[in-house]
Amino acid sequence: MLKQTGLVLLLAAFTASSVSGQDYQPSADRIRSHVGYLAAEKLxxxxxxxxGGRKASAWVAKQFKKLGLKPGNNGSYFQDFTxxxxxxxxVPSRNVLGYLDNGAAYTIIIGAHYDHLGTAGLFDGRYPIGQIHNGADDNASGVAGLLEFARYYVKNGEKEPFNFLFISFGGEELGLQGSKYYVANPTIALDKIHFMLNMDxxxxxxxxxxxxxxxxxSAEQWPAIFKDVKEEGIKYFTDAAGKGGSDHGSFFVGGVPVMFFHTGGHDDYHKPTDDVEKLKAKEEAAIIRLGLQLxxxxxxYGKLTYVGEKK
Incomplete structure (x- = not known):
C-alpha cells in the first residue's frame, strides 16, 4: 500500500512539474490578466x-524582476527622460528595461509602449479631457505580448545565441518620445542590435x-526568414516600410532592422471605449507564437543586414 501510494505521489509530482514546465508558452489567460490590470479604471x-502612467511603469518593472530579467540600464529597470x-x-517620463544576458555578441530588442492617453490633459483638446481612456488594445495588448516573449526566453530552458533587451516605452502617444530617447541614448550600441521587434x-x-x-x-534577410512561417488560426501580410507611427520607426531611422506587429485600427481607437472586454486574448497568444517562429x-543569421529607405 505504501509503495502504491508513493508511486501515485511520484506520478502526480511528475505530472505537475511537466505542466508547470510549460508555463513559458504564450497564454491567453495571462494576456487577459495583464491587459486587465493595465486597462483597469484605477490606472x-x-x-x-x-x-496611472507611473504605476504602470512600476508594474512592468516588477514583472521583469519576477521573471528574472536583469535591470537593463546600469542597475536600474528605468531610463528616465523629459x-x-x-x-x-x-514633461517627465521613463522607459522600462529588462535584460536577458546570454553572453552573446548581439542583442534582440523587443518593445511595446505602456502609456496611453490617460485623461487626455496633455493633448491640447484633441481628446475629451477628464475622461479615462483605458487603452486595452493600445497598448496594454502590446505590453502583455512583451511579457509573454520575456517569459518564453527566460523560462524555456535554452540559452539562445542572442541576448534580449525588453523595453516598455513611455511617451509614445506624445510623439514616440521614449523610443526616440532610447535611440539617442542607447544602453546597448545600436550596431550591436540584431533587430528590433515592436508590438502596438x-x-x-x-x-x-x-x-x-x-x-x-528593413533587412535583406527578412524574406528568407518569413518563408513558410505559419501559425494555425492566424493569417498575416507584410509591409516593407520601416518607418511608421510607432516606436519601431525610431529604431529604423537609427539604422536598426525592424519588425512591427499590428492587428489594425477599429472604432475604439483613442476613445474611452477601448476596454479589456473587447480583447481577443486567444488570438494574441497565437500571434506571439507566430513571432517566436520568426x-x-x-x-x-549572425547579423541582419540593414536596408534603409530607397531613394
Whole structure:
C-alpha cells in the first residue's frame, strides 16, 4: 500500500512539474490578466506624467524582476527622460528595461509602449479631457505580448545565441518620445542590435484582415526568414516600410532592422471605449507564437543586414 501510494505521489509530482514546465508558452489567460490590470479604471488610462502612467511603469518593472530579467540600464529597470511637447515643457517620463544576458555578441530588442492617453490633459483638446481612456488594445495588448516573449526566453530552458533587451516605452502617444530617447541614448550600441521587434495594438485580431507585419523591407534577410512561417488560426501580410507611427520607426531611422506587429485600427481607437472586454486574448497568444517562429528563424543569421529607405 505504501509503495502504491508513493508511486501515485511520484506520478502526480511528475505530472505537475511537466505542466508547470510549460508555463513559458504564450497564454491567453495571462494576456487577459495583464491587459486587465493595465486597462483597469484605477490606472486611469496610463497617461504620461499621470499617476496611472507611473504605476504602470512600476508594474512592468516588477514583472521583469519576477521573471528574472536583469535591470537593463546600469542597475536600474528605468531610463528616465523629459521632453517638450507644444506648450508642455519638461514633461517627465521613463522607459522600462529588462535584460536577458546570454553572453552573446548581439542583442534582440523587443518593445511595446505602456502609456496611453490617460485623461487626455496633455493633448491640447484633441481628446475629451477628464475622461479615462483605458487603452486595452493600445497598448496594454502590446505590453502583455512583451511579457509573454520575456517569459518564453527566460523560462524555456535554452540559452539562445542572442541576448534580449525588453523595453516598455513611455511617451509614445506624445510623439514616440521614449523610443526616440532610447535611440539617442542607447544602453546597448545600436550596431550591436540584431533587430528590433515592436508590438502596438495586437489585441483585436480581425480574421478578414489578418495581422500586418511591417519592416519587411528593413533587412535583406527578412524574406528568407518569413518563408513558410505559419501559425494555425492566424493569417498575416507584410509591409516593407520601416518607418511608421510607432516606436519601431525610431529604431529604423537609427539604422536598426525592424519588425512591427499590428492587428489594425477599429472604432475604439483613442476613445474611452477601448476596454479589456473587447480583447481577443486567444488570438494574441497565437500571434506571439507566430513571432517566436520568426525570431527563431532570424536567430539562424549572425547579423541582419540593414536596408534603409530607397531613394
Amino acid at each position: 486611469k488610462g496610463r497617461g504620461t506624467n499621470e499617476k 521632453f517638450d511637447k507644444n506648450k508642455h515643457k519638461g 495594438m495586437i489585441g483585436r485580431y480581425n480574421e478578414e484582415r489578418g495581422i500586418g507585419i511591417g519592416g519587411y523591407g 525570431i527563431g528563424n532570424a536567430m539562424k
